[in-house]
Amino acid sequence: MNRLAEILSINTLQGDSDIPVLLAPMAGITDWAYRTPAEAQGCDAATTEMISAQGYIYAKRSLSNYQRLIARAPYEKPLSVQLFGHEPVYMGEAAHLLSNLQRYSCIDINMGCPARKVTSGGSGSALMRNEVLAGQVIASVVKGSLLPVSVKMRLGWDQDHINAVNLAKIAESEGAAFITVHGRTTAQQYSGHANWAAIAEVKQSVKIPVIANGDIADGASAVEALKTTKADGLAIGRASLGNPWVFRAVHSTIRGEVYTPPTGSERLKEAEKHARLLRAWLPEHRALLEMRKFYAWYIKGMRGAAECRTRINQASDFDEIQTVLSELQESNLEG
Numbered sequence: 277m278n279r280l281a282e283i284l285s286i287n288t289l290q291g292d293s294d295i296p297v298l299l300a301p302m303a304g305i306t307d308w309a310y311r312t313p314a315e316a317q318g319c320d321a322a323t324t325e326m327i328s329a330q331g332y333i334y335a336k337r338s339l340s341n342y343q344r345l346i347a348r349a350p351y352e353k354p355l356s357v358q359l360f361g362h363e364p365v366y367m368g369e370a371a372h373l374l375s376n377l378q379r380y381s382c383i384d385i386n387m388g389c390p391a392r393k394v395t396s397g398g399s400g401s402a403l404m405r406n407e408v409l410a411g412q413v414i415a416s417v418v419k420g421s422l423l424p425v426s427v428k429m430r431l432g433w434d435q436d437h438i439n440a441v442n443l444a445k446i447a448e449s450e451g452a453a454f455i456t457v458h459g460r461t462t463a464q465q466y467s468g469h470a471n472w473a474a475i476a477e478v479k480q481s482v483k484i485p486v487i488a489n490g491d492i493a494d495g496a497s498a499v500e501a502l503k504t505t506k507a508d509g510l511a512i513g514r515a516s517l518g519n520p521w522v523f524r525a526v527h528s529t530i531r532g533e534v535y536t537p538p539t540g541s542e543r544l545k546e547a548e549k550h551a552r553l554l555r556a557w558l559p560e561h562r563a564l565l566e567m568r569k570f571y572a573w574y575i576k577g578m579r580g581a582a583e584c585r586t587r588i589n590q591a592s593d594f595d596e597i598q599t600v601l602s603e604l605q606e607s608n609l610e611g
């Protein structure tokens with residue numbers, strides 16, 4: 277039995293060689309509407325986008341800003357909620373409050389976000405520069421949480437300060453149940469290639485499960501990442517944008533099955549479904565604004581996509597968008 281699957285109560289694996297394939301957290305993107313198609317296409321578990329521990333605690337009485345970030349649909353697969361912050365007391369208290377909601381499988385600590393507005397306050401990947409504080413944060417979250425705790429990290433701050441192995445050992449000794457490693461440094465942001473060999477070193481240095489993350493884009497790269505890292509699971513972020521089928525592609529390849537990519541009309545149908553979920557949740561105009569980026573991802577690579585994207589961005593309601601998408605479908609008819 278895959279230990280990671282046990283910790284997260286994942287029951288969707290098929291066969292001994294299958295491993296959990298997770299949706300990586302993406303701020304402003306991975307809400308329940310985004311997770312729904314990913315999970316329908318084989319994503320085994322997901323993580324909310326990062327939530328400020330301190331912000332969540334102070335917003336307790338007016339939770340509306342946070343409702344969407346922390347929402348989970350009843351049919352969803354196992355979900356972790358991700359916290360960012362650097363003060364052990366707040367992190368522990370927020371972990372306690374969120375784990376009490378009884379809707380998550382795990383509390384994940386963000387030690388990988390490279391955004392200046394997060395690191396300048398000492399949170400996200402800045403915690404990797406202060407191993408003592410990082411350890412205190414993990415210990416406090418483990419103490420406050422009623423659920424397993426995981427840590428998501430990068431390789432280190434920059435090429436001269438690679439300390440993922442150290443941090444993984446600290447996480448393990450402070451009681452983390454598993455870790456996710458994005459194979460880049462903070463300085464790299466999203467440039468260059470994820471260093472899977474460095475993730476392999478982390479995997480060899482701890483007994484707790486390790487999830488490999490970074491540049492897993494399809495079945496072939498997933499198999500290569502697994503071969504290099506020997507990780508217990510994989511997490512996919514950007515390759516899932518407009519492409520929830522990537523999870524099926526990865527599982528099929530790992531299981532030795534044939535994967536057939538979606539047709540253009542299947543992609544457009546999925547975009548429509550995604551829009552319906554957002555419209556049921558958000559005021560119409562807000563849903564329209566939010567859907568723009570998702571439409572762009574769903575239609576990427578189709579004939580006429582660039583022009584279609586411009587028209588979608590100018591559309592004032594969903595009927596107009598429907599017309600644009602119908603025309604796109606017409607011009608992309610196979611055969």
Ligand SMILES: Cc1cc2nc3c(=O)[nH]c(=O)nc-3n(C[C@H](O)[C@H](O)[C@H](O)COP(=O)(O)O)c2cc1C
Nearest residue numbers: 300301302303325326428458490491492512513514
């Ligand atoms: C738009 C965007 C938002 C992200 N937000 C978060 C976040 O809230 N928390 C986090 O731990 N990582 C976040 N990440 C990093 C991803 O989880 C992942 O580690 C990174 O994109 C590498 O994986 P990939 O190559 O599969 O995309 C974000 C990445 C992107 C592109």
